[in-house]
Amino acid sequence: MSAVLVFVDQPSAHGGAAALPQSTQELLALARAVGEPVVVLAGPLSGEVLTALGAHGASRIYQCEQSELFEYLVAPKADFLTHVAAQLQPAAVLLENSAECKEIAARVGIALSAGVISDAVGLDAGLNVQKSVLAGSYTVTARATTATAVITVKPHSVHAEEAAVPALPEVEVVSVIFGPASLAARIIDRTGKPASGRPELTEARIVVAGGRGMEGNFGPVEELADVLGAAVGASRAATDAGWIEHSAQVGQTGKTVSPQLYISAGISGAIQQKSGMQTSKVIVAVNRDAESPVFDIADFGIVGDLFTVLPQATEEIKRRKG
Amino acid sequence: MENSALNIVVLVKHVPDVQLNRHLTGEENTVDRSDSILSELDEYALEAALQLVEARGGVAAGNNVVAVTMGPAGAVAAVKKALQIGAFEGVHLSDEALAGSDAAATSLALAALIRHLSPSRPVDLILTGMASTDGETSLLPAQLAARLGLPQLTFAASLEVTDDGGVRRAVIRRDGDSQSEVVQATLPAVISVTDQINSPRYPNFKGIMAAKKKTVTTLTVADIAVDPAQVGRAGSWTVVESAQVRPPRTAGTIINDEGNAGLLLVDFLAAQKLL
Ligand SMILES: Cc1cc2nc3c(=O)[nH]c(=O)nc-3n(C[C@H](O)[C@H](O)[C@H](O)COP(=O)(O)OP(=O)(O)OC[C@H]3O[C@@H](n4cnc5c(N)ncnc54)[C@H](O)[C@@H]3O)c2cc1C
Ligand SMILES: Nc1ncnc2c1ncn2[C@@H]1O[C@H](COP(=O)(O)O)[C@@H](O)[C@H]1O
Numbered sequence: 001m002s003a004v005l006v007f008v009d010q011p012s013a014h015g016g017a018a019a020l021p022q023s024t025q026e027l028l029a030l031a032r033a034v035g036e037p038v039v040v041l042a043g044p045l046s047g048e049v050l051t052a053l054g055a056h057g058a059s060r061i062y063q064c065e066q067s068e069l070f071e072y073l074v075a076p077k078a079d080f081l082t083h084v085a086a087q088l089q090p091a092a093v094l095l096e097n098s099a100e101c102k103e104i105a106a107r108v109g110i111a112l113s114a115g116v117i118s119d120a121v122g123l124d125a126g127l128n129v130q131k132s133v134l135a136g137s138y139t140v141t142a143r144a145t146t147a148t149a150v151i152t153v154k155p156h157s158v159h160a161e162e163a164a165v166p167a168l169p170e171v172e173v174v175s176v177i178f179g180p181a182s183l184a185a186r187i188i189d190r191t192g193k194p195a196s197g198r199p200e201l202t203e204a205r206i207v208v209a210g211g212r213g214m215e216g217n218f219g220p221v222e223e224l225a226d227v228l229g230a231a232v233g234a235s236r237a238a239t240d241a242g243w244i245e246h247s248a249q250v251g252q253t254g255k256t257v258s259p260q261l262y263i264s265a266g267i268s269g270a271i272q273q274k275s276g277m278q279t280s281k282v283i284v285a286v287n288r289d290a291e292s293p294v295f296d297i298a299d300f301g302i303v304g305d306l307f308t309v310l311p312q313a314t315e316e317i318k319r320r321k322g
Numbered sequence: 323m324e325n326s327a328l329n330i331v332v333l334v335k336h337v338p339d340v341q342l343n344r345h346l347t348g349e350e351n352t353v354d355r356s357d358s359i360l361s362e363l364d365e366y367a368l369e370a371a372l373q374l375v376e377a378r379g380g381v382a383a384g385n386n387v388v389a390v391t392m393g394p395a396g397a398v399a400a401v402k403k404a405l406q407i408g409a410f411e412g413v414h415l416s417d418e419a420l421a422g423s424d425a426a427a428t429s430l431a432l433a434a435l436i437r438h439l440s441p442s443r444p445v446d447l448i449l450t451g452m453a454s455t456d457g458e459t460s461l462l463p464a465q466l467a468a469r470l471g472l473p474q475l476t477f478a479a480s481l482e483v484t485d486d487g488g489v490r491r492a493v494i495r496r497d498g499d500s501q502s503e504v505v506q507a508t509l510p511a512v513i514s515v516t517d518q519i520n521s522p523r524y525p526n527f528k529g530i531m532a533a534k535k536k537t538v539t540t541l542t543v544a545d546i547a548v549d550p551a552q553v554g555r556a557g558s559w560t561v562v563e564s565a566q567v568r569p570p571r572t573a574g575t576i577i578n579d580e581g582n583a584g585l586l587l588v589d590f591l592a593a594q595k596l597l
Binding site (some may be wrong): 187305315 | 339343344345346351388423424426429452453455456457459460461462463464465467468469472473474477479493495497498499500501503505508517518558559560561562564565566567570571572575577582583584585586588590592596597
């Protein structure tokens with residue numbers, strides 16, 4: 001069975017309760033389905049992470065924590081992954097679909113002369129990749145024509161579960177020699193952002209999003225999100241106004257989300273907003289203008305004032321949940 | 323030397339207008355480019371270039387901004403729009419052999435093109451959009467940087483070029499989910515910019531008239547010494563096997579709030595088993 005590499009970046013830093021980020025669990029489930037899962041891990045390997053990787057079926061772990069990986073942008077991580085891939089000649093290299101991982105994939109593709117497919121939502125045993133394009137208006141099947149396929153996979157593309165039989169991974173510490181061109185974009189400063197305690201936007205089952213109609217007060221959106229265990233999203237109008245951080249933006253230049261439920265409040269539904277949320281399973285819209293384009297794609301639309309509708313729904317959910 | 327002149331290449335792509343219905347066509351499932359425009363997201367890269375050179379005395383002080391596109395005959399419209407907005411010259415890489423190029427093949431061709439431009443005058447900065455609004459892969463800037471062996475400063479939400487005793491550096495801010503990073507590299511560098519970096523200007527009458535006198539050079543793969551087998555479908559490492567139209571979403575139930583819409587919303591969520 002050929003190796004399938006799964007790139008894992010600093011799992012201990014993901015902030016969730018589980019030892020492994022949800023995305024890593026999903027990638028390992030996919031890797032098991034198409035080959036022998038081998039983890040390429042950037043950062044320290046704790047006992048807890050080692051056990052969890054084994055439980056998810058990782059047969060081997062290649063680890064590197066050289067400081068260059070974290071001092072320069074993208075390129076050293078790509079070099080590390082390329083180094084392992086060149087050795088193992090895997091059928092596929094899987095990464096999560098974050099901006100940084102897509103760029104790592106891009107560089108690994110050039111280094112290995114391997115086709116890169118981003119934004120995958122499905123993958124079969126023949127490494128045919130499903131993805132949606134043109135803002136969700138088409139679903140295509142794409143394939144790499146090269147010996148190795150480099151694929152970045154969106155959250156929820158597969159059900160994450162532990163392997164039927166846990167593995168006892170062998171660990172090999174890799175030492176990578178970075179070329180001068182890879183040590184060129186130096187990270188000279190970092191500012192952490194406070195954690196919200198809410199689920200990650202692209203991984204959340206439910207997203208409650210607010211737009212210009214929030215008029216500077218995201219309270220009603222946040223309170224509804226919290227009773228639903230949802231992530232908070234926003235339109236660009238709301239993030240540009242500074243009412244909420246830019247990382248909450250949903251849309252063409254923000255996050256693409258496909259949750260089970262997307263509740264849109266005070267958002268008109270411009271094409272750039274729709275392109276980030278129209279593959280959601282169920283869409284609910286609250287807007288006081290019946291002509292808003294968001295109603296064209298809403299499964300349940302309410303023409304009304306969000307400042308009365310959202311709090312009423314929040315109270316009712318609290319009451320029902322007792 | 324303070325603020326020495328810059329030679330900037332801005333990559334602009336000709337893409338179907340996002341406001342219209344967009345289609346895939348043909349056996350290869352390529353994007354239908356009939357109603358296309360300069361990619362909205364590339365306007366931010368052009369604006370960033372124009373601001374950098376304006377702060378350095380513009381074209382009179384020896385600065386240059388070259389708008390470059392790779393695409394079929396009609397793609398020259400994207401370069402022309404960039405000239406109207408303010409780029410000083412244009413280059414259009416156009417060749418039958420390029421049809422169907424994926425990101426890897428596109429980056430190979432654009433890297434060769436930039437090498438081709440460099441002997442007459444070294445390129446200091448290559449600016450791109452954060453993503454093309456049709457492919458939306460964001461793979462190209464990283465692949466181009468890898469092919470050229472240049473530093474990649476990607477997803478810049480701000481950009482500054484400093485000159486320290488002749489060492490010119492680009493410094494960007496990159497906003498991630500959990501942190502914001504400041505990243506620095508010496509020039510030349512490949513930089514992609516986000517829509518947070520500036521507010522792009524519109525072409526004005528003067529710009530539209532001036533653009534008529536600006537030159538657009540058309541190049542083929544032979545001109546830039548690229549083997550046709552390395553680009554286009556032949557040189558791509560990925561194929562699109564099939565495409566299905568996703569049925570467009572249709573409107574569901576729309577109600578007017580009569581004082582109980584919040585309760586009806588909760589009923590709806592309960593019925594959908596979403597609570
Ligand atoms: C290059 C580019 C990229 C972009 N990327 C994105 C992106 O990623 N994401 C994105 O969202 N946008 C993006 N945009 C912006 C997009 O075009 C729209 O301008 C934006 O989505 C509008 O945000 P909005 O719906 O919140 O504001 P508006 O369009 O102003 O709509 C506000 C809505 O709130 C309603 N409203 C007001 N008060 C109330 C109330 N009390 N109760 C109920 N309803 C109320 C109004 O009826 C109105 O429909 C982008 C634009 C460009 C040019
Ligand atoms: N054919 C092309 N011609 C010129 N620039 C391009 C082309 N394709 C991509 N680019 C540039 O690369 C950026 C990212 O594109 P992509 O990787 O396709 O999402 C775009 O914003 C453009 O600046």
